[in-house]
Amino acid sequence: MPKQRKVGNLLALAVLSALVQRPMHPYEIATALRSWGKDQDMEFKWGSFYTVIRNMDKHDMIEAVESVREGRRPERTVYRITDAGRAELVDWARELVSTPMPEQPRFRAGLSVLAALHPDEATELLRQRLDLLDDAIRQDRATLDGHLREVPRLFLVESEYDLALRAAEAAWLRTLLAELTAGTYPGLDSWRAYHETGDVPAELTELAERTGRPEHDTD
Incomplete structure (x- = not known):
């Protein structure tokens, strides 16, 4: 602490x-x-x-x-x-x-409400993010390589960290997009049905009720 x-x-x-x-x-x-x-x-x-x-x-x-x-x-x-x-x-x-500490990036906040989007739109937006991320990674890598020719690596370690985080995010996005595109992402059918019918799937309603109930409420 x-x-x-x-x-x-x-x-x-x-x-x-x-x-x-x-x-x-x-x-x-x-x-x-x-x-x-x-x-x-x-x-x-x-x-x-x-x-x-x-x-x-x-x-x-x-x-x-x-x-x-x-x-x-x-x-x-x-x-x-x-x-x-x-x-x-x-x-x-x-x-x-x-000491690791909890951090709350904006992307995490967006992912926490991803269900608000139709899965097709979510897939397209995530693909758009990945494209922008790939461009940023290429630019950051080129910039870092240029700086390494003039500045000791010790003073660029935070830039290496940024690049590693972006690369890890890009790799995770590719895996997620592959599942969404192939239709193998768990719960995808229910997610799609909610947006196309307006009916909240029964399993999601039960989950919301169960997790939102106070611990002392056993009725």
Whole structure:
């Protein structure tokens, strides 16, 4: 179980990963994170950026080292990571790498209500998704191969992970589509009959009633 962190926003993790390189002021940090694509690696809200910076300073993960002014621009505070911040970065990374946590991608949500679609339409839409996925896989593989010629593999491991996930999804989709196309998917006839007649199959009604009944209700 993940521990309750003083600053649990993943943006804080990204900030620590930036400041471990060198001291920076907040604008430099944000620019670096965007240029490195960190907003693609983890979900965070830029609107809370300065709040996160203040909270990290409050909890001694980072500390101000100087204030600088460039031309007519407002004065900016330069921060550096503290020993506590480095320890937090390492501990947080250990947790994220070692401990699986439930994640809820949008595709999973769509699959959970797949029965709302006619099986023929569902098959066509899944095939469309697979085509788009295959295109993305080809592009991602080409991009990764290009980057590997310039960037150490260690700094592209998250891109390898993304590619592996997409490849696994594509393989699963091919298996599912093969069953739907061949008519061997379990319950396909009932699924089709529901959309063509409007009548909910008796076995689905019984299942809904059984699973929706409170555990203490034995009547």
